[in-house]
Amino acid sequence: MAVLEVEGVSKRFGGLLAVSEVALRVDSGRITALIGPNGAGKTTLFAIIAGFIPPDRGVVRFDGRDITGMPAHGICRLGLVRTFQIVRPFAGLTVRANIAVGMHLREPVRRRALERAELIARQVGMEAMLDTPAQGLTTAGRKRLELARALATQPKLLLLDEVMAGLVPAEVDEIVAMIRGIRDSGVTVLLIEHVMQAVMSLSDDVYVLNNGRIIAHGAPNEIAANGEVIEAYLGHGAAGRIEARSADA
């Protein structure tokens, strides 16, 4: 069953067609990845889905409901939450208070929101840092906090924008395990990621965006062998050269 359906979505910024006629579908209980070179329009597409930027054309449906043009806070309330590529912690607040802000979406009582923040912190391995001010966290810590805050809103669909960027391999492994755990707890995940090892091992389904268009869609192993995808990343003619070289060997 589709949790998220995007149809014919386009967005132009002046002379730049950032997103063009994009269609994609995220199925319930799966991990879907959105990959593509820098500047492909991935983050713009996320912003459109989450209600931060209105699309020029097209429809976004969440849980069968048309959410195109809804404000971001309303979309979050329905159960679709995004994280930011450039992390945005509430710097002056502790980890606990940060998570509690997300918790408050479903929990009006302050004391209980602060208490239940611990459960989320445990889920992302931050229970030792609950009373640390967010501004004192490392990059890895901030990425986790971003994830934790989003989880605290108890979403059905989680949009993760490069939560692994800037992490060392050991940290990537931890966060991969976390995302699997989140999926297993019943949350559907759509993620933008450049760390290919993670994309390949995590995702059930991959979309490739290049110059604002979806150029490929399929299972991870299909995408890895797709000539057009290789060319998008490595330049024109790269797929042919790689094939020729592996034939030589």
Added chain:
Amino acid sequence: MKRRGFDAQLLVLLALGLFFLALPQFIHSSFWLGFWTMALFFALLGQSWNVLGGFGGQISFGHAVFFGTGAYMSAVLQVKFGIDAWTSAAVAVGAGALVGAFIGAVSFRYGLRGSYFALVTLAFAEVFRVLVNAWDFTGAGFGMLIALKPGAANLQFVDRVWFYYLILALVAITLAIAWWIEHSRFGAYLIAVREDEDAAQALGINCFRVKLAAITLSAALAALAGIFYMQYFLFVDSHIAYGPAMSINALLAPMIGGMGTVLGPLIGAVALGGLSEFTSAAIGKTPGVNLLAYGILLLIILRFLPNGLMGLFRGRA
């Protein structure tokens, strides 16, 4: 750790309450009674600013617009319409809140933030000052004078200590409101909006509504300060009510005491009052010297205590 800070704060509030309640027993000069009354008045004004600027991060340079509306509305209702002081006060609080809601709706709808929002509030205060100064109905350049008719029914007291208790009660209410902000979902949302509006929105917070509620509450409290001022001095003119000096007074106490803290405005107001009296005594009543001292203190605090005097007592975790 959280729990301990919480209890300590309640204890401090309790001790402060006892101190201020007992204070008149130890004051035998009208000068010192006036000093503490005005310090509490600036604490009230400062706390009203703190709700919006300290907790919500929406820095207003024109809080006089709400203060002045409270003062003028209560005066006009009493003088021109013969309405009793208490009813006038209630209506004036509502009028202040309404002006706050209007300015908030206009500026936040169009996404004004930071210095743009500050300038819009300043502009509104100036517009009100010019209008009130030009209009005969509001006393034009002369201002508004309420006739001296002592009695609790008229909110006028011969024994000035009752003004002290009145302002103490009002400050207690604002402290309770600030305490509630620190311990409620609304407050958590308001602080989240201050820290990062986009992140707040992504977590399901309707930032427009939160800011609108904050400015309405803040304006109502500033109007309350205006009403108290009116009853205390029985006189106001456009420069006092809507002039930039009152706007600066509103933001100075929380900035020096500690923005976004419960006790900051009170501590800042007392410190500023003390400093003003000290400079007057030390340097003489040369006009402007206390302002110079204010400025120097503000610079020192901004340089060494970015979290205000409250920063001395605790890290802002």
